[in-house]
Amino acid sequence: MLTIENEPQLSPNDVDLYLFHEGTLHEGYKVFGAHYTQIGDTGGFRFTVWAPNACAVSIVGDFNDWEAGKHKMNPVKQSGVWTTFIQGIGVAERYKYAIETPSGAIVLKADPYAFYAETRPNTASLTCRLDRYEWHDAKWMRQREKIDDYHRPMAIYECHLGSWKKAENDRLMTYRELADELVNYVFENGFTHIELMPIMEHPYDRSWGYQITGYFAPTSRFGSPDDFKYFVDTCHRRGIGVILDWTPAHFCRDSHGLGKFDGTPLYEPCDPKLADRPQWGTYNFDFSKNEVVSFLISNARFWMDVYHVEGFRIDAVSSMIHLNHNNDLPFELKNKYGGYENLEAIDFIKKLNEAVYAKFPSALMIAEEATDYPMVTGPTDKGGLGFNFKWNMGWVHDILQYMRFNPFERRDHHNLITFSMLYAYSENFILSFSHDELVYGKRSLLNKMPGDEWQRFANLRVLYGYFMTHPGKKLLFMGSEFAQFDEWKDLEQLDWNLFDFPMHHAFHNYAVALNHFYQKTSCLWRLDHEQEGFEWIDADNADQSVISFIRKGKRKGDYCLVICNFTPNVYQNFKLGVPANGNYLELFNSDSEAFGGSGQCNRESIESVDEPFHNQAHHLKLTIPPLGMSILMKETKKRKTMTAYDQI
Incomplete structure (x- = not known):
């Protein structure tokens, strides 16, 4: 929040105006809107608004009985910007801009840069100071x-x-x-x-x-x-x-808002075909206007x-x-x-x-x-x-x-769960x-x-x-x-x-439990956006509707195996290819009784078999739960005590 002391700037300076019209006034909230200003011992608010096609602009509010013309705003160097300073106005005063349009009508508009507003259904802006909160972050x-x-x-x-x-x-x-x-x-x-x-x-x-x-x-x-x-x-x-x-795509048409702000299309395009968004009953922003770009x-x-x-x-x-x-x-x-x-x-x-x-x-x-x-x-x-x-x-x-x-x-629609990996790294994705x-x-x-x-x-x-x-x-x-x-x-x-x-x-x-496990398991997020972080074990098991894959972290050996079964069948002694020899622990299983499942879990360490399978050098034999997801990792001293079953 811009608070002006000693020698207050009562109107935008030439640099502000130049940047605003160029579309590069990236902190316009320090220039436009209602800002508390101290002049000597007297405080008040400076109001600044862009209304280039207005014939006149004034501030109306409870402090002047909402009488247009009582507190007139001054045009700033034919820039389309209007400003004024009103002494004695305090915080939480209701106000709007009374704008005389080219047709001679007076429209009352909320401040586009207002920092506070009345609670609906009322529509006035409220004067506000944003420099008083003490942060602790x-x-x-x-x-x-x-x-x-x-x-x-x-x-x-x-x-x-x-x-x-x-x-x-x-x-x-x-x-x-x-x-x-x-x-x-x-x-x-x-x-x-x-x-x-x-x-x-x-x-x-x-x-x-x-x-x-x-x-x-x-x-x-x-x-x-x-x-x-x-x-x-x-x-x-x-x-x-x-x-x-x-x-930033569109805004509502309510009469006190941005639409036809100074009596003409201002924030929206002049061409109604480009301005109207009939699907939502709104106006589109006009991105060809530099002042709109500065605003957004x-x-x-x-x-x-x-x-x-x-x-x-x-x-x-x-x-x-x-x-x-x-x-x-x-x-x-x-x-x-x-x-x-x-x-x-x-x-x-x-x-x-x-x-x-x-x-x-x-x-x-x-x-x-x-x-x-x-x-x-x-x-x-x-x-x-x-x-x-x-x-x-x-x-x-x-x-x-x-x-x-x-x-x-x-089984007849298996590609729906595997197709995403063909484009998973084309963008940095969030699954939503x-x-x-x-x-x-x-x-x-x-x-x-x-x-x-x-x-x-x-x-x-x-x-x-x-x-x-x-x-x-x-x-x-x-x-x-x-x-x-x-x-x-x-x-x-x-x-x-x-x-x-x-x-x-x-x-x-x-x-x-799944959220906390996810946060603690770096191989599930460390290489989210890099192809090296994912490897299919078996993407093609449509007959059983089972998919299996490896999620990998940055460090060597930081990986987990994920198996998802999309049928209610339980698969005993299911063969799963694994990349390294050793014992594997099931650290998470969606079929745990604590989660409402049937308890088809692999609670004991599983020793790998030294025979290739699924294009991997070794394989495991394990139980695959019905309509379930399992996560396994190689056993270490630490992982012997970190299974999800003991942490619920």
Whole structure:
């Protein structure tokens, strides 16, 4: 937060204006919006806004009975920027911009750079100071700069704050209540990060935050900006990273928001064909305007600078880079060369990632991109978009399609569980069982599984087992860790009463144990994005619907064997090729009784046989559990006492 002392700058300087119009004012939140300013003994707020087509702009609020023209703003050097300073205004004062449009109408607009807003359904911006919170995460912030996210575990808990859990009388929990309860829950469940569905200010609860009016304001539904800082601070003190969903593709049309901000299309394109997003009832951002680029890049840097977040999952990237992605219009859009790419959006994305990494080299910039657009996670200087991770939506689609089949039909669809390895290293992937898979009649993960109750839970356990051992980082939507039966109900809290049912309680034991095992087992994540980290043992056993593979770490001998059985058959004396001679221990088995399974486990050390099999020099004979996943490693003195069965 920019606080001006002694000789305050009451309007943007020439450098600010030049960079803003060039699209490179990457910290515009220090220039635009409402900033507390001290002049001598008198304090007040400086207001600055971009409205190039306005005939006049003034500040209205409770302090002047919402009378337009009473506190007029001054144009700054024909730049389209307006500014003024009002003495005596305190914190939490309601205000808007009264903008006289070219047609002579007066429109009241919330501040695009407002740091705080009224609680819906009210729509005014609130004056705010962001320089008063005392952070306690200095150690985390120092360590964060040294983190190599590509070579460390990443298990993300995706969360919608409004429906994770409710307080008494169905009240929304506050940021501080969530900090005390949610953060501890995430830590104890073995997750490394929380990903929050958008918490930027938005008018409609059921947009889930994806249609924003206040890009710089954490929603007041859950408390104040300082309360949200406390939430992030608490995450960091528990060793949990914070990722925000962010929507630079489009914004909502509510009259107090960005749409036709000065009476003309400003943040959106002038051409209605390019501005309208009929599928969502929103406006697209106009990435050809440098001022919009400055606004959005500033917004990304703002959340990392002021709120210390680790990064973003950028929503709807496909709709940004492809002009006709999910296009409901009765015609095709083309760029100036006759192609179908949004050239300005692609250029913006590259500039965004470069600007973020320039200030925050360890930032997480994660793309939700659903097409085969190349080099999404490639560096910009080599033609890539510059993200460092991408959701692997192809894997999610294929594996869920496979799991819906009756287990004895799966042999005919075996390629659905093996195809992903043909492209697993084309991008830096995150495997994501997100909210998108659990709404609009798609059913919960448990309810997608076939069979009776036992088989459904067993299917879900083997699915999670493959999920956690397949190359790529991990994301799981809230409630899935205890096998929520109903699909996500965004107006209600999760079905916490399911913990009273033995199978759900046992499944939660499984998910927690698997998360902790994953974090402790370096070969499951050390080479996630390098081909040397994976080797098939047998990818072709369609008849038995069994796959087996090796996950490898950086050090010699750091590897584990993974076997997944997608049928309810138990296979005794199953031959499995192994790369080295010795004794092997089963360290994890999804069929353990403690997880709700049938107990078909290999509890004793298994000695290898010195005969080649599966193109390996040796083999084992072991029991393969029904609808189960097993992880084995070579026996060492340490590993004799580290099996998951003794740690539940």
